[in-house]
Amino acid sequence: MGKRAELYIMKYGMTNILRNMPKSIALIAAALVLTISICIISQTIFIQRQSLESVYTQYSINVSIMDEFCIDSTNLRISSKYYDIISQNQYDIMEYIKDIKVRSIESRGIRYTFDLNGEEQLTGTVTGLTYLPSDDEFGYSFGMLSGYSESVLLGNEAVCIVPNTMLEKMTGQKEGIFLRQSEFSEFVEYKIVGTHEGKPDDIFCSFSSFNENLSRDEYNIYSFGFLLSNAKYNENVAEILKKYFIEPSISGAVTRKANELKLPFRYAYVMPKGNLDDVIKPIESDIQKLMIVEPFLFILSVATGFVVSLLSTKNRKAEFAIMRSLGTGKAMVFFEAFFEQFILSLIGILLGIGVFFVIYQSDTVLVLWKVLIFFACYMFGTAISVLNIAMINVMKIMKSNE
Amino acid sequence: MNKEEKILEVNNVIYEYRNKYQTVKAVNDFSFDFKRGKFYAIVGKSGSGKTTLLSMLAGLDVPKEGSVRYSGKDTKNIDLDKYRRDDVTVIYQDFNLFPLLTAIENVMYPLHLKGIKDKEAKVTAQKMMDSVGLDSSFHKRLPSMLSGGEQQRVAIARALASEASVILADEPTGNLDSENGANIIGLLKDLAHTKNYCVIVVTHDLGISSDADQVLSMKDGKLMLEEADKKN
Numbered sequence: 001m002g003k004r005a006e007l008y009i010m011k012y013g014m015t016n017i018l019r020n021m022p023k024s025i026a027l028i029a030a031a032l033v034l035t036i037s038i039c040i041i042s043q044t045i046f047i048q049r050q051s052l053e054s055v056y057t058q059y060s061i062n063v064s065i066m067d068e069f070c071i072d073s074t075n076l077r078i079s080s081k082y083y084d085i086i087s088q089n090q091y092d093i094m095e096y097i098k099d100i101k102v103r104s105i106e107s108r109g110i111r112y113t114f115d116l117n118g119e120e121q122l123t124g125t126v127t128g129l130t131y132l133p134s135d136d137e138f139g140y141s142f143g144m145l146s147g148y149s150e151s152v153l154l155g156n157e158a159v160c161i162v163p164n165t166m167l168e169k170m171t172g173q174k175e176g177i178f179l180r181q182s183e184f185s186e187f188v189e190y191k192i193v194g195t196h197e198g199k200p201d202d203i204f205c206s207f208s209s210f211n212e213n214l215s216r217d218e219y220n221i222y223s224f225g226f227l228l229s230n231a232k233y234n235e236n237v238a239e240i241l242k243k244y245f246i247e248p249s250i251s252g253a254v255t256r257k258a259n260e261l262k263l264p265f266r267y268a269y270v271m272p273k274g275n276l277d278d279v280i281k282p283i284e285s286d287i288q289k290l291m292i293v294e295p296f297l298f299i300l301s302v303a304t305g306f307v308v309s310l311l312s313t314k315n316r317k318a319e320f321a322i323m324r325s326l327g328t329g330k331a332m333v334f335f336e337a338f339f340e341q342f343i344l345s346l347i348g349i350l351l352g353i354g355v356f357f358v359i360y361q362s363d364t365v366l367v368l369w370k371v372l373i374f375f376a377c378y379m380f381g382t383a384i385s386v387l388n389i390a391m392i393n394v395m396k397i398m399k400s401n402e
Numbered sequence: 403m404n405k406e407e408k409i410l411e412v413n414n415v416i417y418e419y420r421n422k423y424q425t426v427k428a429v430n431d432f433s434f435d436f437k438r439g440k441f442y443a444i445v446g447k448s449g450s451g452k453t454t455l456l457s458m459l460a461g462l463d464v465p466k467e468g469s470v471r472y473s474g475k476d477t478k479n480i481d482l483d484k485y486r487r488d489d490v491t492v493i494y495q496d497f498n499l500f501p502l503l504t505a506i507e508n509v510m511y512p513l514h515l516k517g518i519k520d521k522e523a524k525v526t527a528q529k530m531m532d533s534v535g536l537d538s539s540f541h542k543r544l545p546s547m548l549s550g551g552e553q554q555r556v557a558i559a560r561a562l563a564s565e566a567s568v569i570l571a572d573e574p575t576g577n578l579d580s581e582n583g584a585n586i587i588g589l590l591k592d593l594a595h596t597k598n599y600c601v602i603v604v605t606h607d608l609g610i611s612s613d614a615d616q617v618l619s620m621k622d623g624k625l626m627l628e629e630a631d632k633k634n
Contacts, residue, residue: 008514012503019502322498325462326512326564327487394462 009332013339023312024344030308031348031378032355035371038297039356042370045290052283056232059279063097063237063271064225070248070268077105078221080211081261082244086226087208091240099227100154102207104128104220112179112203114170116187124201126179128210128220130154132161132194140197142204148193153206158213160205161194179203181214188213231276238271245269294370298377305381309341313389320389321397334390341382349375409567409600410436410459414468417454417623428454429465430623438567441594442602443614451623452604453572459602460492460570461485472568487515491561495573497553499545505556506531506541512564530559534589551582558589569593571603575610587613 017024065082066073083102086094110126132150135141142161144150152159162177170177178187190205211220228237238247243260246268259265313320316337323333353371356362417429429451436442436459446452457463458470461482470477472489491512499508506527513523531540534555545553554574561569571590575583587603587610594601594615603610611617619627 002517004517004519005515012511012514015507016502318496318498319500322494322500325460325486325492325498326560327483327485327515329483394457 006332006335009328009336010339013336013343017340017343027308027312027341027344028348028351030304031345032352034297034301034304034374034378035349035352036356038301038370038374039353039362039367040360041290041294041297042367043356043360043362043364045287045294046364046366048283048287048290052280052287053232055276055279055283056230059231059274059276061228061231061234061271061273061276062225063228063241063269064223065245066268066270068246068266068268070270073225073270074223075105076221076223076267077219078224078267079218079261079263080215080220081218081263082224082267083207083211083221085240085244085261093233093237093240096228096230096233097226097237098229100130101223101225102128102130103133103222103224104207104210104215105222107181107210107214107216107220110179110181110203110214111183111187112177113187114177116178122201124203125199126160126203126205126210126214127222128207128215129161129204130207133204138196138198142194142196144194145192152193155206156208156212157206158188158190158209159193160190160203161196162192162203163200164195164197165200166203167192167195177203179205179214181216185213228271231273231280234271234273234276238269241269241271298373301374301377302381302384305341305345305378305383306385307381309337309382309385310388312341313337313386317389317392317397320392321394324392324394330390333392334386337386337389338379338383341386342379345375345378345382407438408435409438409473410602411471411474412436412455412459412468413471415455415458415465415470416467417451417458417463418466427623429458431468432620432623432625433468434618434625436568436600436602438600439594439598440600440615441591441613442600442616442618443611444602444604444618444620445606445608445611446620446626447606450620452620454623455620456492456570456572456602456604459568460490487512487564489566490568490570491564491566493554493557493561493569493571493574495576497545497550497557497577499553499556499560501545504542504544505536505548505552508545508556509559509563512560516564527559527563530563531556533562534559549582550578551585554578554582554586555589558586558593562593566599568600568602571601573605573607574603575605575607580609583607584609 064073065076065078067076086097086100104127107126109123111121111123113121130153132142132144132153160177160179176189176191179190180187188209190209196202196204205214228234246265248268248270257265320333320337323336324330349371353368356367412432412434415429415432416427419426419428432455444452444455458465461477464470464478472480472485477485500511503511506524509527509530510523513526518526528538528541536552536555536559540548540552545556548556569590574586574590578586590601590603591613593599603614605611618625
């Protein structure tokens with residue numbers, strides 16, 4: 001059969017559609033109703049997911065490292081290797097954690113000078129920090145010099161915050177001071193990025209550079225905490241922390257075996273989630289329910305496509321038989337019946353999408369994907385039904401007339 | 403074209419239906435040669451195998467044993483869709499017109515299947531409808547707007563439009579009154595004799611058998627009685 005015959009079969013299908021309007025409208029309506037249902041469910045899932053995401057991003061969790069009894073979060077004296085886990089971004093978690101607050105143990109007797117060429121060497125106390133402390137923490141205020149932000153303390157650059165009085169004493173070049181851990185080590189220049197109102201010989205510098213140049217031993221972290229900016233990842237982060245820290249529990253059981261740093265489990269992590277679970281559980285539950293309904297709807301689409309086609313072709317067996325007896329091939333009979341269903345479903349689906357977008361004023365293109373899946377499922381069901389028609393036993397239908 | 407040319411040769415055809423409990427030989431060792439220009443009637447009681455035989459002649463099925471040959475070619479070895487499109491056509495008791503196509507569109511259907519252009523198909527269909535006595539006033543009527551006799555004429559016009567050499571008719575007068583039935587039979591007979599078609603009618607109606615050139619009587623799938631060719 002040639003192309004012209006194929007075109008004629010399509011024309012025949014269109015004629016059937018146009019001349020049997022009640023049936024056509026019923027089929028269009030079935031596809032329309034299912035499409036709107038799919039759109040509503042998909043849209044609801046989308047909105048629920050958005051609100052869940054919004055809760056997660058609005059809900060920050062302050063994670064802090066504490067002693068094994070979860071009593072004290074200061075004077076921990078834990079290894080700087082723990083900081084490396086975060087600073088080296090070993091688990092790709094940097095994008096959702098912020099405000100990393102690491103403070104070192106004070107290193108006393110650190111030698112410093114303002115000018116390597118002449119000035120007398122002095123001694124002071126240096127503390128490493130990754131953040132600008134609040135006034136409460138040390139009992140006096142800190143400030144950054146213009147042109148610098150707090151984040152510079154988180155980096156590896158050798159920067160420091162000096163007392164106001166020290167800065168005032170400095171003459172000439174006021175950009176940096178030189179610090180060294182002992183008389184046996186080299187002076188390292190620290191750029192001054194801020195000032196404080198505390199003791200005249202207390203110096204604060206970035207934790208990384210402190211750890212590298214001025215710390216007297218590895219166990220130099222006084223306090224350690226960070227902010228988890230997206231609560232969605234709390235489970236992920238908890239899993240990572242469990243590799244290094246004790247997971248707090250009511251029973252108080254403490255694992256004593258070595259952690260991933262080959263160090264004993266001596267510190268606990270505390271991740272107060274507050275009422276996060278109370279907020280997200282109902283939303284997650286709703287999403288889960290809808291997610292169960294969604295595939296069911298697709299299965300229903302296959303069944304609906306099958307049943308609708310079956311019903312609409314049920315009374316046309318004689319018509320298909322006569323098509324076959326006049327020499328229309330099985331493939332062409334299949335094509336004709338499928339084409340009619342395809343056109344009617346397509347009209348129903350397009351109308352359904354139109355109605356949905358008008359009523360719900362939605363701009364979610366995502367639902368279109370779901371509708372496409374629905375269409376494929378619906379047509380799959382149709383194809384199974386129509387295949388049955390194409391395989392019709394013409395002789396049997398003829399014999400029924402005998 | 404030889405007027406007495408064998409067009410359909412049926413050789414020792416056996417066709418069986420099987421179900422859970424038994425095997426029924428619907429057609430049992432049937433042999434006969436059908437020729438152009440003849441009007442045949444196949445008669446027999448219900449269940450005698452007439453329609454099964456007709457189905458095999460129409461290329462709707464093939465024999466389990468034996469052969470049906472069209473112009474010397476075994477129907478087991480040819481494209482049966484093409485065979486039904488070009489060489490053989492069937493007229494049914496229930497007319498079996500496409501209910502949503504007008505009379506002329508029904509007649510044009512086989513022409514479209516052959517890939518003939520719409521205009522050309524329309525002209526041919528008009529001619530065929532004229533030849534069965536349906537003027538242009540019938541063209542745009544749906545089958546539901548036609549009487550039984552008119553519907554059967556449309557079915558015949560459709561059969562003629564396919565330009566097949568063999569016209570098979572399964573109880574073509576079964577749903578018609580005697581006057582319309584006689585007209586249809588007259589038309590079919592005329593087609594055989596004047597247009598050189600091979601017309602084979604399956605019927606209960608003994609009146610039709612009296613009009614046939616040759617009557618084949620079937621019982622339990624077998625050809626029981628083969629009347630002499632009245633034309634010879």
